[in-house]
Every structure is written in C-alpha cells, then in structure tokens.
Amino acid sequence: MPKNVEIKASVPDLPRLLKLAQDLSLKDATVLVQKDIFYKCHNGRLKLRSVKSVEKNHSELIFYERPDQSGPKLSQFHIFPVENADAMDLILGSSIGRRGVVAKTRHLFMVGQTRVHVDQVEGIGDFMELEVMLDKSQTPEDGAVIAQDLMEKLCISPSNLITKAYVDLLAEKQQQ
Template identity: 50%
Template sequence: MASNVEIKAKVTDIEKLKHLAKEVSGQPGKLIEQEDTFFLCDHGRLKLRKFPNGQGELIFYSRADQSGPKLSNYHITKVTENTDDLIHTLDLAYGIRGVVKKKRYLYLVGQTRVHVDTVDGLGNFMELEVVMKKGQSCEEGQAIAEDLMAKLEIAKAELLTSAYIDMLQRKS
C-alpha cells in the first residue's frame, strides 16, 4: 500500500493560512469540493469520496489516532461513474457511518499536499500529507511535515488526533 505522513490542525485564521500556503507552494490553491461517505469498517476507515462531476475515489486507509505527524497507509481506487450506485451497494453491505462535506484548497509543496479545509458543521482545518517515496523513512516524512508546520505557523498545540468523521460524530 501507499503511505504518507500526515498531520491535522484546527485553523483560526484561514485567510492567513491560505496566504502562507500560497507563498510556500509558489502557486494559488486549487479549490476542490468533496463529499466523503464513510462506511462501517472493522479495521481502518473506508470512504467513497465524491466530486461535483460525479466521479469519485474509493479510499481505504489506516492510521493511529494521535496528534502530530503520523503514518497513514492507504489504497485508492478511481470511480469514473455510478458513484451513487456504489455508495448504495456499500451501504447495503457495510452500512454508512456518516458523511463529511468540505471545501478544500490544495497546495503542492514538493512531495507534500497541503490542504486548507472548511468542513460543514466543524469549521476550518489544515492537513499536511507528505506522500512517502519508496524507501523513505517515516522519520524523514515527519521532518518534512514539521518543517512545513513551522513555515505555515502551525503550533503543536493546534494539532488534532481525530478524523473529521470522528469529530462530527462526537459533536452530534
């Protein structure tokens, strides 16, 4: 499976973060609207990410719920049509855990995907996903994430442990 080192943090000033991300990446962020339907799963997390054009991605991932940089293993399958039918089929098989809707600004910095997210019902967040290269150690990924945290002025106190779906479920 592919892997990345990731962090998630609460954001108080989203415009400042977008400005810093644009400076660090050297490019404007790309807006991506996403609707993630999470399914009940015995281990890890399974979601179908749906885009406004009707296409999507079926994503399985597993990672520890801890603050700071953490290793995430994942597998993505592209879905080019019938995303609603696939959601229905997976619901019948596993059941739906919940849905997360967000507007995401994506900035690319080297091997890292910087996400500036506005999540319906939760607020503003930032995620870093350092996409690991073959043979690269988790420690190298953590160092890259921590360097970007400093450049984006993300304090360790702002780091979160949970996925958006977990936060939404605790809130309701």
C-alpha cells in the first residue's frame, strides 16, 4: 500500500500561501476542481473523486487510513481508476450509503517529493495539505521532517493545524 505523511492546516491568508507555494515549486499551480463523495465504511475512509482540469477529467475510487491527529501523520491508501463515476456512486450509495460530499478547488504544487495542496473548500474555507510521498527506503519520521520543514517555509503556524478530514468539518458545520 503506498504511504505518505500528511499535514493539514487552515489558511488565514490564501494569496500569501499561493505565492509562497509557487515560489517553492518554481512552477505555476495545476488547478483542479474536485468533488469527493464519501461513503460509510467500517474502517478508514472511502471516497469517489471526480476531477476536472484543463488537461483532463477523470474519476477514481480512493480508500485511505489515517489517524485524526494534529501535525504529521502517516496515511496509507489505494487509488483505483473509475470509468463511470455515476454508476459507481449509484452502487456504493445504494449498498453502503453516502456520508457526505466535499467540493473544492485545489491548487496543486510539487515541491520535491511533496504535493502541496492549497484548497478552497465550499462551505468551510481555505486549507493547505502537504503530502510527502514516501519511497520504500523512507520512514514516517523522515516524511515528518520534510513536512515540518515545508510547513515553516510556507509560514504555517502550528496553531492552524487541523486533525479532521474536510467531510468531518462539513458535518460539524451542518450540525451547528
């Protein structure tokens, strides 16, 4: 199962973060419009992601396991291409039930082996995710060091770290 080390934080100054990420990446962002449909499952998280970009549109089924904790955390995942997202949603929604839908615009920057996501999430605001893709020789601790370094370079304060997935934040907001 592929692994990465993740950090997720709220973003108080979106234009500043976009500029810092672009400066570190040395490239413009790839802009992705994503819709994630989360399903009820007993362990981990399961989502059907539809992605629209200038380059292509595609869908994928993603299963991942990641603890809800602040700071760097190990995530293990599987990604499967999906030909017919509507049919897959019908099957999964009918059989195990939908948990929620997250719609976002994502600015994706690559900084070394790290995917820097700057997300504008409908209904809850602006966020940043770091995904340090680990190779087979790297430990989660190695990934945490890389993530912490990037966090500092992107001026992400530890007070802005969040523990929950976007779908959890949306569910909490809807209950208020």
